[in-house]
Amino acid sequence: MAVINRIAEFHEDMKEWRQHIHANPELGYDCHETAAYVVEKLKSFGIEQIETGIAQSGVVALIHGQGGDGPTIGLRADMDALPIQEVRDLPYKSTKQGKMHACGHDGHTTMLLGAARYLAETRNFKGTVALIFQPAEEGGGGGLAMCEEGVMDTYDIAQVYGLHNQPSEAFGTFLTRPGPLMAAADTFSIDVVGVGAHAAMPHQGIDSVQIACQIAQGLQMIAARNTDPLKSCVLSITTIHAGSADNVLPATAQMGGTVRTLDEDVREMVIARMQQVAVNIAAAHGGTASVTYNRGYPVTVNHPAQTELAASVARAVMGDDKVTTEMIPMMGAEDFSYMLERRPGAYLFLGSSGGAGLHHPEFDFNDEISPIGASWFVKMVETAQPAG
Template identity: 70%
Template sequence: MPVINRIAEFHNDMKEWRQHIHANPELLFECHETAAFVEGKLREFGVDEIVTGMGKTGVVAIINGAGGDGPTIGLRADMDALPIQEVRDLPYKSKNEGKMHACGHDGHTTMLLGAARYLAETRNFSGRVALIFQPAEEGGGGAKVMCDEGLMEKFNISQVYGIHNHPGHAPGFFQARPGAIMAAADTFEIKVTGKGAHAAMPHFGVDSVQVAVQIASALQLIVSRNTDPLESAVVSITQIHAGTAHNVIPGEASLSGTVRTLNKDVQEMVIARMSEVAENVAAAHGASAVVDYVRGYPVTVNDPEATDFAAGVAAMVAGEQMVNTDVAPMMGAEDFSYMLEERKGAYFFLGQGESAGLHHPEYDFNDEISPIGASFFVKLVETAQPAA
């Protein structure tokens, strides 16, 4: 079946919701106005229960099906924006300086609101659906905070699903894969301590800059020589800081960056080797190095059975030719991974057509795919938990 007719009927309403959210972006856990807007719409739709303040500004809505007892399926959308200055002069351009919905979370929230409206009207399913509106995906780990507060247990969620828009792919084209679909994202900082000296007399010091450069180069061997060629890892040095003057060799330097992996064993190897490489390269030059490694979002791992099920649902909505379940893993990260660690489920990408890329100041969500995403959410519920 194509997009659900009733959802198509209120497509213009969905556009208005999305553009309102777009014009009023909020960062991390400060999604107060967005959460209030979501709550207001949910009350208007007549959902059965609304819990606010979970994960600081998260909203969870419960809709009971009319088809008898059954489990609870979770559907998740993220609400937060990014600290980016929007450059396009859209009618609904961001009103908040330096803040912008540059990743489509305004669209994700809209798709879930559209599903909420339809499900509250029809209730053609058994059990319950938990609609999860989450703050702080962009670096705050809002999904982890909500899970730590007992999200899955409180609402007895048995499985959970999410969608992310995908620029550069045909509108309505669904992509996923069983297993690891997005990477773990860690950060690190390495502090190098040498001995300061006059730049004209380097033999009196230990050049922390040169040591830092040698460490930066040696760290790339972790990927090229310590990682199985059939596995994936990325070690990116994104910052090097040292010195205050042209004629002074600084006694200290620092370098920092990110590590991306798709396998926990590879992640542990990188962590161990990073300390060994940094400390020993520094020691070889008479300096010392200390690594501060911070684990970030874990690998996003789709349950194979749930992925296959959701792909079948996507085919109902968009057609089999518009579903690919063999997409290559992506080295970006997503905090939906925390929810998938607690419950089986799957994360899908939904093509939104040609546009600026994610996290770009010219990006804008394509409102034409909102009914597709909302229909997918609805059919997940109705297919997973059919009415008796």
């Protein structure tokens, strides 16, 4: 293992940073306190070129190498927490009711801060590093907002990389793959309209509840019979709302859910078929249905050359046996996908071994992987842009 010695020396500082961020979680774009803390640390490292307020509370800091002119490499960490009540009584437990870092973004921010400290001290690379601290990954699309505000173009970022902790994987293992890594995440809602009636006289109405149930069954055929078996599609109905009395057939019903795909053609097929299934089933029973489909995060697609570079750096940090580039794609989603649509790069997972899973109220980031992640960030820079 080749964790950088200097980073190992300030591991206790990194724990302090991470636990401070953990105790003070913020949601969505409202990461102003976290951003201020990040800026305070960056300035203490001697980094002077810092821009704040990007996508409301995002931060970009630039470190220029001493190895001569060269391109700019982007390193990204997310800062936002989740609307979950923390249940563990940790010394650094969340101080904000109903908010907690249940996905490890506190750790991601810390790993990038650790890399920033080392890179600012050594500057043993050519060109520039752009440190991207992003708000609103958890459903807010902060990655898209930062791209739309020109982060990639303003700082002339040539390639971009990100890292996410994974408690279900062995400690210190890196996992990734070229091509689709994580799914597109879309949502939908369907409004069903029938005719209300007394529940004892169903023939006098058109039962919106039964229509909704039929639509729910029909939609499952999209994944089971319309999708190529060698491709992936998850269509989950997560809400159905109708009625308010035991003896009344409601005139309307509403349902909604999520669609996850790894292929744009499959995504388009689902959209078209969902409309056909819902509208035609409703019509067959004498009612109507309207579908609202909301495109969310796109597929996270790793670029092959950059994925191999990132994996080779991971091997240098942890050894060949700790790195795989054959990870099975996940049906979760990640708004780093927007950055990978605009620039070549790669996204990796870093195993943290055990404990509660992501988005669980007992989750806590494993501070012991922070020096590993920070070392990987640093070596990405020094390998991609070696000093002349």
